[in-house]
Amino acid sequence: MIETPHTHRTGRYERQSKGYLAFIPGTLPPDPPVKLDTNLENAHRRAEIALHKLDGVIGVLPEPNLFVMMYIRLEAVLSSRIEGTQSTLQDVLGAEVKLFRTEYKNDVYEVINYIAAMQLGIEKVKDGPINTSLIKDIHRVLLKDIRGSRLDPGEFRSTQNWIGPEGCSIYEASFVPPPPNQVVQHICALDRFVNTRGDLPLLVKVGLTHAQFESIHPFRDGNGRVGRLIVTLMLYQNRVLQHPVLYLSWYFNIHRLEYYQKLQEVQNTGNWENWLVFFLGAVETVSKQAISTVKSILAMRERDRHWINENFGRSTANAHHVLDRLYVFPSISVNEVRELTSMSYDSSKILIERMVQGGLLVEHTGYARNRRFLLYKYVELFDAD
Secondary structure (H helix, E strand, O other): OOOEEEEEEOOOEHHHOOOOOOEEOOOOOOOOOOOOOOHHHHHHHHHHHHHHHHHHHHOOOOOHHHHHHHHHHHHHHHHHHOOOOOOOHHHHHHHHOOOOOOOOOOHHHHHHHHHHHHHHHHHHOOOOOOOOOHHHHHHHHHHOOOOOOOOOOOOOOOOOOOEEOOOOOOOOHOOOOOOOOHHHHHHHHHHHOOOOOOOHHHHHHHHHHHHHHHOOOOOHHHHHHHHHHHHHHHHOOOOOOOOOOOHHHHHHHHHHHHHHHHHHHHHHHOOOOHHHHHHHHHHHHHHHHHHHHHHHHHHHHHHHHHHHHOOOHHHHHHHHHHHHHHHHHEEEEEHHHHHHEEEEEEHHHHHHHHHHHHHOOOOOOOOOOOOOEEOOOHHHHHHHO
């Protein structure tokens, strides 16, 4: 906790009328500029190489769009988990087909909103900027009809917020962002930075943007989730990746304490470089993890297709059709198979039963009726801590 006013390159701490200190962020790019020393340059080079390899691997997927939604769901689960939610990827998949067997029902709704917010953002950045209007729209979707929905969804805060242990007062807070009457000016300055071409490497620019957004903390709730979502959107908009399959929240969740410490170090000491090394390390590590996952998906899909070719006879084409559908959404019912293939109910049931017997599908509701079947090994590739 900062106890005395001071100024450094990322901003300054100012005593407010009620006696607490609030952080007033400076503008970007930093002044003096980010020092691209050997450590930071090496981290940047490794991150760029890993991202390039990931983009190449995604490019050889037979139908990349089949798999993108699973990555989006995973990022949503993990980004929300950083904020304390307990839902899993399987909980979310169940909720998408109206199965609410989990004790974390409210958490699941938060994750589903995150998915919707990311889909909105991905669609809008295809031909539009990442600006204050988009950020507000994303936030509005993120907090729709969940806890926090009374905290002004889609509107910048009009009250002072702070970060610290649960129940702490503003005087005990570990961080107090700028007062509400300054939020708009700081967000507009960040908007200009994001949408102005400059000399900074893109990954460095993305890392700076994320930390700056968290320093401004423009909303009453949901700042962390929006800030991490902006990272994904910046990478996708700038075509660093052809598809949004980089789930940095996986790394931030595992290294949660260090993640918060590095952000706070920026605010307290002005050390952009340490934060950027951490951020670039996250990009490198998650890119490598995603490459491994994609390779596992490819191998699994080929095994599944080979098994279908060997075991389904005249139903082979329909079984492949079902398999492709399962890689988009890995849960299916007999009635959905019937609608997908135009087979009879009995034939659809037989096809599902063959897939269960062959270990391809697992029944995951426990119901006697209205059962659903999960491509479990596929989900297992993603649903790991």
